[in-house]
Amino acid sequence: MTYLVTALVVVAALCLFNLLLSFGMIRRLRQHTELLNRPLHEPAERDLVRPVGSTVGEFATTTVDGEPVSRDSVGAAALIGFFSVTCPACRERKPDFLAGAPRYAAAGWTVLAVVVGDPATSAELVSELRPAGTVLAEDVGGPVGEAFTLTGYPAFVLVRDNQIVASSFDFHQLPPADAPVASATGLAS
Numbered sequence: 636m637t638y639l640v641t642a643l644v645v646v647a648a649l650c651l652f653n654l655l656l657s658f659g660m661i662r663r664l665r666q667h668t669e670l671l672n673r674p675l676h677e678p679a680e681r682d683l684v685r686p687v688g689s690t691v692g693e694f695a696t697t698t699v700d701g702e703p704v705s706r707d708s709v710g711a712a713a714l715i716g717f718f719s720v721t722c723p724a725c726r727e728r729k730p731d732f733l734a735g736a737p738r739y740a741a742a743g744w745t746v747l748a749v750v751v752g753d754p755a756t757s758a759e760l761v762s763e764l765r766p767a768g769t770v771l772a773e774d775v776g777g778p779v780g781e782a783f784t785l786t787g788y789p790a791f792v793l794v795r796d797n798q799i800v801a802s803s804f805d806f807h808q809l810p811p812a813d814a815p816v817a818s819a820t821g822l823a824s
Contacts (some may be wrong), residue, residue, distance in 0.1 A: 684717075684783040684791035684802050691797050692782035699761050699770050704747070706782060712795045713745040716767070716806075717780065719788040720752030720760050724804075728789045729763065731806035736767035742812040744793075747771060749779050751788070 642682050672772055678772045685691070695705040709715075716732045718725040736746045746768025757772050771779060779785075783792060783799075793801040801809050 643741060646712070652746050682802065683787040683804060684785055684792055685799055687799050687801060689799050691794055691799060692784070694778040694782035696771060696773065696778045702769075704769065704771065706797055709747060709794070710745040711785060712743060713747060713793070714739040714768075714809075714812075715747045715779075715783070715792045716764075717749045717751060717785055717788055717790040717792075718760060718764065720750065720757045723787040725760075726787045728791075728804075728806055729760075732789075732791065733764070733767050733807055735809075735812075739806065739812040740768060744812060746767070747779075749773065749777075751775055751785075753781055 644775070691706055691752060692707050695703065697703055714736060716736075718729065718732075736748075740746050748764040748767050748770045750760050750764065750770065750772045751774070752760075752772075753774070754772055761770050761772055783790075787804070789804065789806075791803050791806045792799055793809055803809055
C-alpha cells in the first residue's frame, strides 16, 4: 500500500511539474509570436535625423551627375530620402519612396535621394532611385548626412525654408504632398 501511495505522490508531482513547464512554454511562445508579428525593421525610439523644428545644417556637395547642391539650392520645400546600400529596410521602403516622390515633385517640392555607402557598391541603388529625383551619393559621415545628423536608415524628411517639418522611418507617415506644412516662420503654406 505504501508503494501505491508513493507512486501516486510521484505521479502527482510529475504532473504538477509538467503543468508548470507547459505554462512556461505557452508564455514563452506568446512572447515569440509577438516578436514575429512585429515589422521586420521597427524604427528606433530615437529620431533618425534632427528633431522636427530644427534647422538643417549647412552642406555643399555634388549630385551623381556632377551638379552642385547645397542647403540653400534645394529650394523652399524639399523631400529628402536617405538610403544605405547595406540596409535591408531601405530595400523594403524604396518602392514607397519611388511611388510617392512624384506627388511631392508635382506639388513643387524638390526631391533628393541620398545614397550612403561605398560608391563602388552603390551604383545599382543610385540608378534605381534616379526616377524619384536628384540623387546624391556619399560615404557615411558625408556632408548631407552630417547636416541632418543622420543616425539611421531609411529616413524620410520634409524640409521647408531650411527647417525640418516632418521626418519618419516610414514614408507613409509623412504628411501628403499637398497638405499644409508649417514653415520656419510658423505659417502654414
